[in-house]
Amino acid sequence: MHDPVTELLTPEYAEGLKQFMAFATNQPVTIKSKQMYCPCCTYRNFRVIHVSQIWMHLYGDGFIPGYKVWFMYGENE
Secondary structure (H helix, E strand, O other), X not given: OEOOOOOOEOHHHHHHHHHHXXXXXXXXXXXXXXXXXXXXXXXXXXXXXXXXXXXXXXXXXXXXXXXXXXXXXXXXX
């Protein structure tokens, strides 16, 4: 997630986060409410928060370990 030398997000993680947020924020319920379940390590998809906070959580804490399918946001396996 973070480069050990620069302590910045790795390009791969940054791109994946960007793709996730583009997909998740374009779901009808998220567009309407501006909120969604947060898949960060702390909230683990159990708490609904504002989209802007999700960016911060995923930037700082990362996704739930092993979270590959965005099942809470309309994606299927």
